[in-house]
Amino acid sequence: MIILVDMDDTIENLTEAWINYANKRFHTAVNAADITTWDPSEAFPSVSHEEMYALLLEDELYETVEPFEGAVHYLQKLISDGHEVFIVTNSPYQVMKAKMEKVLFRHFPFIDWKHVIITGNKTLIKGDVLIDDGVHNLQGGDYAKLLFTAPHNRSFDAEGNGMIRVNCWEEVYKAVMEI
Numbered sequence: 001m002i003i004l005v006d007m008d009d010t011i012e013n014l015t016e017a018w019i020n021y022a023n024k025r026f027h028t029a030v031n032a033a034d035i036t037t038w039d040p041s042e043a044f045p046s047v048s049h050e051e052m053y054a055l056l057l058e059d060e061l062y063e064t065v066e067p068f069e070g071a072v073h074y075l076q077k078l079i080s081d082g083h084e085v086f087i088v089t090n091s092p093y094q095v096m097k098a099k100m101e102k103v104l105f106r107h108f109p110f111i112d113w114k115h116v117i118i119t120g121n122k123t124l125i126k127g128d129v130l131i132d133d134g135v136h137n138l139q140g141g142d143y144a145k146l147l148f149t150a151p152h153n154r155s156f157d158a159e160g161n162g163m164i165r166v167n168c169w170e171e172v173y174k175a176v177m178e179i
């Protein structure tokens, strides 16, 4: 199968790293687990939306992003099982180099640039399955849909919307086996 895999908050903890980075910058104490909406700036009343999102354009942020537990192991397993894995990400072009070098190729060295797709519209990409924490990336796509649980999508009815909810990488692997 062709397995499409989102990057941020699916294979690594960008939001958590971003919140911690923002706490240091703005002297706040927001807990990443308390972010229940798509826009984390709502949890920082003293910080403007623009200030919060500007941090995503700083290369140093990506030094602090770490893989989720099991992501490295199960992505390698899917590849050794014979599937073709593509990372599909909608990332700001300004930090693409930092993000690839400091996050993807550093922590997932078995994935090469030929297996990275940059797009603002994932639903146009052809594949057998997409694993993503963003509901909007799954809705309308012509692939099996695995919704990777994140605080911002916890109350979304995945099954009622034709998706399979997965809470960790072990569950991703099991769900892919059943497709």
Ligand SMILES: [Mg+2]
Binding pocket: 006, 007, 008, 009, 010, 132, 133, 134
């Ligand atoms: Mg994501």
